[in-house]
Amino acid sequence: MSVGNHVRAFVTPLRKRAVMSLLSHRVRARNPTMDAHPTVIWDYGYRDINALEIGKDVWIGPNVEILVYHRSPSSSVPGRLILGDGSIIALGAEIRAAGGTIRVGKGSGVGQYNVVVAANHQMRPGEARFHTGWDEERCGVDIGENVWTGAGCIILPGTVIGDNSVIAAGSVVRGTIPPGELWGGVPAKRIKSLGPAKSGE
Amino acid sequence: MSLIDYVSAFLKPLKKRATMSILAYRVRARNRTLTAHPTSIWDYGYHDLHAIEIGEGVTVGPYALVLVYHRSPLSSIPGRLIIGDRCAISFGVCIRAAGGTVRIGNGSAVAANSVLIAANHMIKPGEPRFKVKWDETFSGIEIGSNVWVGAGCVLLPGVVIGDDAVIAAGSVVKGTVPSGEIWGGVPARKLRRIGEQNAAEPESA
Numbered sequence: 462m463s464v465g466n467h468v469r470a471f472v473t474p475l476r477k478r479a480v481m482s483l484l485s486h487r488v489r490a491r492n493p494t495m496d497a498h499p500t501v502i503w504d505y506g507y508r509d510i511n512a513l514e515i516g517k518d519v520w521i522g523p524n525v526e527i528l529v530y531h532r533s534p535s536s537s538v539p540g541r542l543i544l545g546d547g548s549i550i551a552l553g554a555e556i557r558a559a560g561g562t563i564r565v566g567k568g569s570g571v572g573q574y575n576v577v578v579a580a581n582h583q584m585r586p587g588e589a590r591f592h593t594g595w596d597e598e599r600c601g602v603d604i605g606e607n608v609w610t611g612a613g614c615i616i617l618p619g620t621v622i623g624d625n626s627v628i629a630a631g632s633v634v635r636g637t638i639p640p641g642e643l644w645g646g647v648p649a650k651r652i653k654s655l656g657p658a659k660s661g662e
Numbered sequence: 663m664s665l666i667d668y669v670s671a672f673l674k675p676l677k678k679r680a681t682m683s684i685l686a687y688r689v690r691a692r693n694r695t696l697t698a699h700p701t702s703i704w705d706y707g708y709h710d711l712h713a714i715e716i717g718e719g720v721t722v723g724p725y726a727l728v729l730v731y732h733r734s735p736l737s738s739i740p741g742r743l744i745i746g747d748r749c750a751i752s753f754g755v756c757i758r759a760a761g762g763t764v765r766i767g768n769g770s771a772v773a774a775n776s777v778l779i780a781a782n783h784m785i786k787p788g789e790p791r792f793k794v795k796w797d798e799t800f801s802g803i804e805i806g807s808n809v810w811v812g813a814g815c816v817l818l819p820g821v822v823i824g825d826d827a828v829i830a831a832g833s834v835v836k837g838t839v840p841s842g843e844i845w846g847g848v849p850a851r852k853l854r855r856i857g858e859q860n861a862a863e864p865e866s867a
Binding site for chain 1: 686687688690691692694698699700701723724725748750752753754769771773774775808810812813814826828830831832833842844846847848856857
């Protein structure tokens, strides 16, 4: 091992931490009503802060990673993140808004250790899977208002969740979930209706 | 509470953080092309660095935990971790290479919040489960090349996954997955072969 390797091993994480702090600071400065834990990792292109639209009074818990790549060589679909007013991202969630738009509606909560992914790798036989473009047909995640996804859910690209719906803990969600229903399981299926929304909700 | 308690409560996490930094530093210095996020945690015996073999261009994401115990009082099988070239270990992944070898082939990826465990506790009635030896009959995890393990998967000890296979998100895998197939569910079963169209099931992330 050369001296260069040692210097690099020492400096690289420090540099990366400095970049992390800077990106996190910029988001905080722009969104003063947001309450994001100091351990939240913000990862986005320095010039792409406009791709993060964060509403009022958003709460983001510890050890969350929020990644927004507005442009990516792997997809022609831009990455965007829209967090509605009063939405919540709980402990350890990963939000990957690259190759599609992730929207979390007003007052919705993304549960602990959820993984929300905007674009997938493609599965074609005989290709190096991770070095080809992402799937551009089924991309983006749209979570409505007042939705609650339980702990440990995985929300796959192309998912649309209607207003007031609830996803049970540990579910894997794909496709469209109508408003006002409880869905759960791997893959998620309809469990029951949650009844008509009360007025004012 | 004595003054000592206050001092140790203050010092303990600092000491642990210092150890973490040194272990991560040693792995980085040894693997020049490794991109390990500053928040990734590397846990191994100081003299067991050789039990971690990392190929070229590997990335390890934020809050990932890579634990390699080459020797353990609870198992006679050595712990080893072998990661191939251009592998990606994503956000929050837990790799526990203790009591078995975890091997990941070239160009494979393990997506967010997945858990790979090389050895399990034994389930025998009336024994203190976490104090007795680990299971030595099912141990180690072998993942082929160009494999995609979806988000939130749990790979149990003894799992073998063939080349080009895909494990759907949120699966719990036990046993052997043949190459070129998509498996998913709890417990994971075959969904289809890659290239076949049968879009009723979720895919990875």
